[in-house]
Amino acid sequence: MFSNLITPPVEPTARARFLQLLETALATRQFVRLTLGKYRGSEAGLERLLVRPVQLRGEAHLQLVYRHTTKDITKNHPVAEALAVLDALLGPSFQNAHLHTRTQEVQLTVKEKGGRDKSLLRVGKAAATEGAVADDTPEDEDGAPAHNREKHRLLSLDRPFWADLGVTTAQHQLIPAMSRKWRQINKFTEVFASAMAASPLAGAAKERPVGVFDFGCGKGYLTFAMHDWLRAQGRVPQVTGVELREELVALCNDSAARHGLDGLRFDAGDVRHYTPVGLDVMVALHACDIATDYAIDFGLRAGASIIMCSPCCHKQVRPQMKTPPLLRPMLQHGVHLGQEAEMVTDSLRALLLDAAGYDTQVFEFVSLEHTNKNKMILAVKRSETPDGHADAVRAQIRDIKQFYGIREQCLETLIAARTLPSSPLQ
DSSP: GGGGGGGOOOOHHHHHHHHHHHHHHHHHOOEEEEEEEEEEESSSEEEEEEEEEEEEEHHHHHHHHEEEEEEEEEEEEEHHHHHHHHHHBTTTTTTEEOOOOOSSEEEOOOETTTEEEEEEEEEEEEETTTTTTTTTOOOOOTSSTTOOOOOOOOTTHHHHHHHHTSBBBBBOOBOOGGGGHHHHHHHHHHHHHHHHSSGGGGGGTTEEEEEEEEOTTTHHHOOOOOHHHHHHTTTTEEEEEESOOHHHHHHHHHHHHTTTOOOOEEHHHHOOTTOOOSSEEEEEEEEEEEHHHHHHHHHTTTOEEEEEEEOOOOOOSSGGGGOOOHHHHHSHHHHHHHHHHHHHHHHHHHHHHTTTEEEEEEOOOOOOOOOOOOOOEEEOOOOOOOTTTHHHHHHHHHHHHHHTOOOOHHHHHHHTSSSSSSEEEE
8 A cells, every 4th residue: 555655775886896896705704806907087197906915014905006107106004994085986987897806806897877876797607717715725836726836937936026026025935925936937938948949049158148038027927937937948038028117117226236136137218219229029018009019019029039918909990990790790889899909919910920931929928917808829939931931921911901990000110111112021
């Protein structure tokens, strides 16, 4: 009779459910990390917010790293205070959130259409590489249960510079929150070692310096790792990290100097304007958009034996792409079009490297902590290329561009600028 006077329960929004899941993960010690992205606020240069658990004076805190284009700003908050900060930022400032727990991955996309909340919440199982072990389970240095597996590692945790970089304690114990990062560093080193073995550098005299340039090196995890691995092989490393953020350059140079790491240095610079000398190995992980093309071109111009890239932000090709009629039903969805643009861009890069005399692979790589991009382009210089091979590959490039209506791709333009007008790549 009076049912019309009863207010029906309000279904919680996707955003509210996400915040509840976050709070629950923290309360039950299931929280691993959180990334907020797609920034739409007013702070210049801010790109994303990284959140991870830390212990300060024996109390649980959350560390919030505000990642800008050229710097990081770190703030530590008690858990309740951090939750209030995240609540205020999610939606007005950041439209995407990606929560990793020990058992689940939760993604939130904040949307509004016609004044109505159209936010989306997706919950799935955590990827195998994301999982963490129970607190009472003994762990090895890889962060996995010690009884679960034995795995040979190319790197050792007892190097003092890992403590400077926040990977280990002063007693050389792996910091639990860095377990995933340590796996990634070791995985990268495995790829690097395999590339070295397959490259012309494998047969070079051990006293010959190996020139490595790591563009966009960030905090230098991989830069230090490559230097350490080369020294362990009895090689003479000349490893340079190039990074825009001067505070990170200073941190890494201080550590290298303090521990007497000859042949390791860090420079402040931009990949588009930096001129390397003595380059054998070119590394560029997560260089944004055409910065990847400039890095690859540096490697090509220097005649690098190894080129390693993990591309990010494929912006140049997507606006140019004309959807072929047959693919329109699939590519009408923005997410599929974006994936197609990434595939086309990286395929063109791989083909251009192939035409330039490199055996090239494109494969999934363990994603780094500041991004979900996990694709790597690995190119190793061939000893010789069959006659006519380069021309056949360039023909494939022309066909792909024509199929999608692509007018220009940055790496191709950079290479073409160095070729004779009578033999253009386009």
